[in-house]
Amino acid sequence: MAQVTEADVYGALSQIIDPDLHKNIVRLGFIKDLKIEGGDVSFRIVLTTPACPVKEQMEGQARELVSALPGVASVKVTMDAEVPQGRGFGEKLAVQGIRNIIAVSSGKGGVGKSTVAVNMAVSLARDGARVGLMDADVYGPNVPQMLGVGNMRPDVNVNKLVPLEAHGVRLMSMAVLKPGDEPMILRGPILHGLVKQFLSDVEWGELDYLIVDMPPGTGDVQLSLAQLVPVQGAVLVTTPQEVAVSDVRRALRMFETVNVPVLGVVENMSYFVAPDTGIRYNIFGEGGGRKLAERYGVPFLGEIPMGMEVREGGDRGVPVVVSNPESPQSVAFRRVAEEVARQVSIEALKPELVVLGKAR
Ligand SMILES: Nc1ncnc2c1ncn2[C@@H]1O[C@H](COP(=O)(O)OP(=O)(O)O)[C@@H](O)[C@H]1O
Numbered sequence: 603m604a605q606v607t608e609a610d611v612y613g614a615l616s617q618i619i620d621p622d623l624h625k626n627i628v629r630l631g632f633i634k635d636l637k638i639e640g641g642d643v644s645f646r647i648v649l650t651t652p653a654c655p656v657k658e659q660m661e662g663q664a665r666e667l668v669s670a671l672p673g674v675a676s677v678k679v680t681m682d683a684e685v686p687q688g689r690g691f692g693e694k695l696a697v698q699g700i701r702n703i704i705a706v707s708s709g710k711g712g713v714g715k716s717t718v719a720v721n722m723a724v725s726l727a728r729d730g731a732r733v734g735l736m737d738a739d740v741y742g743p744n745v746p747q748m749l750g751v752g753n754m755r756p757d758v759n760v761n762k763l764v765p766l767e768a769h770g771v772r773l774m775s776m777a778v779l780k781p782g783d784e785p786m787i788l789r790g791p792i793l794h795g796l797v798k799q800f801l802s803d804v805e806w807g808e809l810d811y812l813i814v815d816m817p818p819g820t821g822d823v824q825l826s827l828a829q830l831v832p833v834q835g836a837v838l839v840t841t842p843q844e845v846a847v848s849d850v851r852r853a854l855r856m857f858e859t860v861n862v863p864v865l866g867v868v869e870n871m872s873y874f875v876a877p878d879t880g881i882r883y884n885i886f887g888e889g890g891g892r893k894l895a896e897r898y899g900v901p902f903l904g905e906i907p908m909g910m911e912v913r914e915g916g917d918r919g920v921p922v923v924v925s926n927p928e929s930p931q932s933v934a935f936r937r938v939a940e941e942v943a944r945q946v947s948i949e950a951l952k953p954e955l956v957v958l959g960k961a962r
């Protein structure tokens with residue numbers, strides 16, 4: 603019987619094209635630890651994120667193609683991921699160990715920015731990524747409560763704050779440093795310092811993604827945060843309503859001026875399906891997020907329906923993606939998280955020229 607060679611296996615696998623990076627997975631260097639013992643072939647496929655939406659499909663394809671080679675008796679495929687380091691950290695404060703910082707932003711408050719940030723962070727962690735969540739919404743820091751650790755205080759290790767940990771996510775927030783309900787009245791420079799501290803004085807460890815829940819709006823403070831935090835990309839949250847949409851438009855422009863790539867738009871509270879009748883109500887209008895994304899040429903990352911469980915999960919400190927992972931809302935959150943991870947990979951592996959030349 604014919605003996606299968608490494609070249610045969612690479613040849614077969616090079617037929618698989620990564621749908622986002624438009625190159626074959628051999629050329630992209632995704633195949634690692636190829637071993638051939640007689641007719642037994644094993645290798646790892648190392649993707650750019652554990653939250654890859656086409657993971658299973660690629661695994662199946664690889665198995666099929668290699669199994670079809672003459673001389674192959676068995677195929678062992680291990681799926682793995684290594685999130686690449688994002689670019690654009692050069693001129694900004696570098697944070698050791700953090701590969702990608704993703705800002706979650708919105709034109710105004712109350713559109714579900716924190717809810718999206720929390721469920722996205724937990725989804726990515728459940729997919730196997732190392733995830734941190736920084737609550738930079740100094741006006742209404744409620745992320746610890748949403749993750750059920752509102753009453754905990756962080757430990758200090760030598761000179762660094764140790765992040766809290768909840769549902770697999772490392773977390774730091776103004777709220778855990780400053781107990782009580784008094785509103786924070788902070789001016790730009792002080793805020794600047796605070797955010798800097800959250801990056802440099804917190805022991806984040808190794809992170810694939812640090813999600814930052816930004817303050818709402820597009821004032822000077824948001825602008826300086828976007829400049830200070832070495833953001834790999836921004837996710838904009840909106841509701842379908844026209845007013846919210848026009849606020850997001852302003853946010854899009856803001857990120858453009860500070861050269862932060864906009865990863866896309868998430869539409870939250872898109873519609874409500876009555877559990878008793880199954881009738882769909884477009885409470886805040888329809889299709890605003892998608893239209894906005896199309897108009898500005900940024901990806902549409904998905905829509906999240908309304909659901910009582912979403913709010914209850916936030917109030918109880920157990921995000922809906924944990925309490926009811928099969929609900930339509932959870933499925934939507936998970937899809938958004940995968941889409942964001944995908945856009946981050948695309949940004950990270952884009953040819954350098956595109957970024958330097960400010961082609962966007
Ligand atoms: N898809 C949704 N379905 C139901 N309630 C939601 C949804 N998204 C957010 N909420 C609720 O709306 C309120 C505002 O959300 P929040 O995430 O705090 O907004 P923001 O951070 O933009 O101010 C919260 O009570 C939250 O639980």
Ligand SMILES: [Mg+2]
Binds near residue numbers: 744
């Ligand atoms: Mg919030």
